[in-house]
Amino acid sequence: MERVHIYHTNDIHSHFENWPRISAYLREESKRLEQENETVFLFDIGDACDRVHPLTEATDGKANILLLNEVKYDAVTIGNNEGIGSSKKQLNHLYDEANFSVVISNLYDDKTGYPPEWAKLFHIVQTKSGHKIGLFGLTAPFPTSYKPIGWNVKNPDEVIGDMLELLSPLVDSIILLSHLGIGEDKRIAEMYPMISVIIGSHTHHLLPNGEIIRNTLLAAAGKYGQYVGHIELEIDGNKIRKAEATVKETATMQAPKNEKLVIEGYEKKGHQLLMEQIIATVPDTFSVSWQGSSELVMLGLEALKEYAHTDAAILNAGLFMQPLIEGTVTKDALHEILPHPMRILRCTLNGKDLIRMIYEMEKNRLFLRNFPIKGIGFRGQIFGEICYNGVTYDKMTGEVCWLDKPIEPDKQYTFATVDHFMFIPFFPTIEIKGKNEVLFPYFIRNVLELYLKKHYPADKTTD
CATH class of the missing domain: 3.60.21.10 (Metallo-dependent phosphatases)
Known part of the structure; x- marks a missing residue:
């Protein structure tokens, strides 16, 4: 034996x-x-x-x-x-x-x-x-x-x-x-x-x-x-x-x-290697708040729209772990801000389903604002505030607008978000009704990096 x-x-x-x-x-x-x-x-x-x-x-x-x-x-x-x-x-x-x-x-x-x-x-x-x-x-x-x-x-x-x-x-x-x-x-x-x-x-x-x-x-x-x-x-x-x-x-x-x-x-060692890679120079600090909209989340939404070629984007504030500090931006800073291995999702819905999805988000908004979440690519602490760019919701009337115009039920609308939104159970319309495309090869931090390189090029005198 x-x-x-x-x-x-x-x-x-x-x-x-x-x-x-x-x-x-x-x-x-x-x-x-x-x-x-x-x-x-x-x-x-x-x-x-x-x-x-x-x-x-x-x-x-x-x-x-x-x-x-x-x-x-x-x-x-x-x-x-x-x-x-x-x-x-x-x-x-x-x-x-x-x-x-x-x-x-x-x-x-x-x-x-x-x-x-x-x-x-x-x-x-x-x-x-x-x-x-x-x-x-x-x-x-x-x-x-x-x-x-x-x-x-x-x-x-x-x-x-x-x-x-x-x-x-x-x-x-x-x-x-x-x-x-x-x-x-x-x-x-x-x-x-x-x-x-x-x-x-x-x-x-x-x-x-x-x-x-x-x-x-x-x-x-x-x-x-x-x-x-x-x-x-x-x-x-x-x-x-x-x-x-x-x-x-x-x-x-x-x-x-x-x-x-x-x-x-x-x-x-990891931080040293990442700090050696300079990305951009920003003139001001972009603040972040998990319980509301903030400058850094708005920057992230703009980056998503530009990368995915969409008119609208949706993100949760809890993705952004810390502010983007004025001055030289390195890969280390972006990794600290967005440590998640998440890619960008381009989702297309007809108007009727888009309204339904926004209603799902509004229904879950208060619950998710302080909700601790782990796994499925999320490496943060809480989900945080749901933030829109290009989409608006009127709390009084319940009306959803796209670029300040009422949504047409049969028209197709495409927005950008993170693939995480397709996996979590809170917004089922995305997975059930969406025509979904995950964009490769970049993670969300790389998408923000591309945006910063273009709009806030590194100051060569600091190299």
Whole structure:
């Protein structure tokens, strides 16, 4: 009987404050178990990167890969933050210096039809006794986001059968690295009992002792590096006789020397790299208020209109984390102001549906003004005031106007906002009735950057 140890992380999202402990723990555990002649594998299940951290933003995620290299992962898969948080060029070079295999089975180049050169469709690892484990990886399919970047992302069922057929003759057991979410993991376990273990992520679920569904063990280690997962397999020849999952809380791990300095160093390095990139020179400070309209939000609305070529734009004030200060504007300042990995949405509605959407916004206005919100790309604190440009609403009469003219029910109207508005549940008309186009490749901070470069060019004397 052979004992095999699998350590796994997921959805770290550039929470580097947990990384020094995780790195030290995984290196020490690997060394200890290797000395005991036991087999150890290390896997990451995606969303290791998140551009909310200045070091990730400044290096297009390459700094994250260098950190993963420290612990010598055997394989990783990608999450949506790597996949759609990067341009095609950025993703094609993200893993240039990786010392591990990247396994992704449902992502293809939209032009060539082939898998990306930096990844494997599957990967095989072997235990000390010779037991072969086949790995394949699946990432959450967001075709409306992947396709404009240049990728074709397939639904899980389009590829799982092929992967099992490919791997079954070659290996003794199969593990899925799943960046799909707990719901999909459970469904896959029910439908594909040939998969021995599904290591999950994406929905940030924590399974402290795993979960068995039919023949499959499900494991998951929460979010932000708060836990590290540990799976123990007992293997007898070509059979897994026993599979158990546990987690280790990062806060309980021994802190390495100079932990605080190391964490601060990640932040400092990111800020330094971003501050070296000068964007513009603004003559005045643009103030911001989350509970009302403000100069910076108005500037953002103008930037959206210009970029999306629309007559109107809508944003929530909570997106803008701090004011734009008079003087030299750097990439660091814009990243601090707008840390969200959000792209611009161009939405077209007929007049009747546009009025309905504005009514949805007005109904939710007071509730959202101080509403704390997390996830779906939002990296702020509260949603804040809903602000219009090009659209007006009369509280007394309920009339909605477009460029100061009454809206015609059958006419088509196009406005710009952030893709976040399509994902949150408060304004369903956008998703249900809108003709929606997500504009690539820029995030909202890059759109503001383009506007500032054009209208407030950098003062060369300050270079």
